[in-house]
Amino acid sequence: MKKLQFLSSLGFFLFGFLLFSNLKAQNSTSSSLYFPPLGEETWEKMPVNQTGWNQGKLGEFLAWMENTNTRALLILKDGKIVVEEYRGNRLTGLGPMNEGSIWYWASAGKTLTATLMGMAEEEKLLKRKDRTEKYLGKGWTSMSPKQEKAIRLIHHLTMTTGLNDQGVDLDDTDPSSLTFLAKPGTRWSYHNASYTLLKNVLESASGQSFETYFKEKIGDPIGMGGFWQRTGKNHVFYSNARSMARFGLLLLAQGQWDGNQIVTSDYIREMTSSSQGLNPSYGFLTWLNGKSSFKLPAIQREFEGPIVPSAPKDMYQAMGRNGQFLMVIPSENLVIVRMGAHSDTSLIPYRLIRDMWDRFAPVIE
Template sequence: MKKLSVFNTYQKPGESEVKYWHFSLGLKMTCLLGLCLFLYSCAEAQKPTAAELYFPPNESVEWEQVSLQDLDWDETKLEELLAWLPSQGTRAFMILKDGKIVVEEYWGEKLTGLGEMDQDAFWYWASAGKTLTAVLLGIAEEHKLLKRKDRTQDYLGKGWTSLSEEQEREIRLEHHLSMTTGLNDAVADPDDTSAEALTFLAEPGSRWAYHNAPYTLLEKVLEEASGETFQEFFRASVGNKIGMKGFWQQTGNNNVFYSDARSMARFGLLLHADGNWNGDQIWSNKFFQEMRETSQDLNPSYGYLTWLNGKSSFMIPQSQRLFPGMLIPSAPADMYQAMGKNGQFLMVVPSEGLVIVRMGGAGDNALVPFLLIRDIWDRLAAVIE
């Protein structure tokens, strides 16, 4: 059993519910939230512009680095963090500062088991790929291929669920993006995208639930809207433009993205630069600002398929409970992140100019292991302070 650093209780590996919150903890977290928001507002004015960021050249292994001495980071604390990470099943860990590499480390075997992890080894993104999907939908909207307010029926046809005609008509693309379709996630296989597995539970927009099947169907929506395969649309709109390696692959009922750690870091840098890759403005519409804001009134810490820090409360997968405080208390309030099973993390911190990548395994089976990302930040915060 593992003692939770911010909870006065214990959690067995795989538990998805957090219990026994104390009032004093909630008060402390509220004060911490206020302080972080103040610091964020001060730092936001110093956020580097895209023109001030470094961008690694496409189709090249060249990538400039910056030293710890230049950053005045705590080298001893960093060594402790890097010694701890492989004990948690970490395979790849990267930190970018204003686009330049500060840390790039690999441990253990490749996903294939054939050789040791390195900068060319591919790993799965799991649900961290949801944020990449949100970006593709946003680009499609900017190109006027679809609108997030559109009915899902417009792309999947009538009868894509087991709902009545009237109920189904109310589900729109924005509900898929915000995890509020109202479809029942307590089914035998919540990854099953067949109409039989998609049943009514609540009115769209009235219930937040981390449900993979409605998310996965966005692939078919995008293909119908664009006339291209999901793979083709990704490569043409993002991958080829920023030198990002990777591919989407059907894994069970899920469509999973695989790439090397550097490609995940490139995508994070593109997010940090607000869609501008070394002068090439890949996106610029309002969708992408709203993607990093609360998308509904139920879970403040969730945008469009993207997790948000710095909010007053949060929900977690497989639970309907609203927990007080920030998702990751020791991280900057303005951080937003893509998070996937077994600890696939892409973290973007605009106020600090940071992009952080973590790939690997995790000790529990949580769909989004937020306790692991908290553990990482408990150590990382001491490095950069």
């Protein structure tokens, strides 16, 4: 009996030690980060010679980036700006890009919405296991009542609704375009309309406009500017590169901003972990590196290995059309923002991000 009591006590001690160590590591990471002040344009910079990076390789990387139609490139180390470059004209075509210039996030905005969903759940406004029809009402699809009732919010977050993606407009949220193909949770498919409907879900759950909810929960607390706008049939976020970097810094700090917990660290960890086994490189509307395989939009084929082999395994990304990238690398305390255009017009231009890391990895090795 004493032996069992000893083993039980030892187990509790080890559990407590591991929990304390994990929390200590999180706090250490957060406390080592710099957070730019709210309501100000000032942002502390870190000279390249203080990073320990290969300056020659960095020069080669930046020279290569000049030929990729990049409009904004921002690299943070420990929250401080190491690289900030702007090229080409603004989105309006009126004048050159600068730190205040607005650009579109495209599908990189999905990770913003995923974060808001986690905050709404924390406020008990919704549960991810809830049926979608609870917030959108019956008949939000053209499925049978039984098929529609099977879809839950978690399926929207993980791109596993089972909505038909064959020969339909994937941006169209009209019920006529939302038909059955597979049981929810049995098929991974990158479906924009499924994501866009989360705007309506959040508005129904919060009783506020999506824009107001975003501004109150994320925008104002971290000093993040920008706006949501209907673009075609999509709901797209627009901001400058620094605002995208602020959001990346919030994620890097596990949901904390300068001592204030904006979103729980548990949810950030969950959002940036494999959310299902159909595509292990996908969390909650967020792309993950370092996994055993990945799938791409519009392709059911499974590719072996990580999305970006040359990048750190713990990197996760918000990615959008034409190379809108927000990359967070916890092991390196890095946040990288890339905005611009690119000849690869696929929904997720993974070749561009691979090319970037083939050239940037030697910089930080």
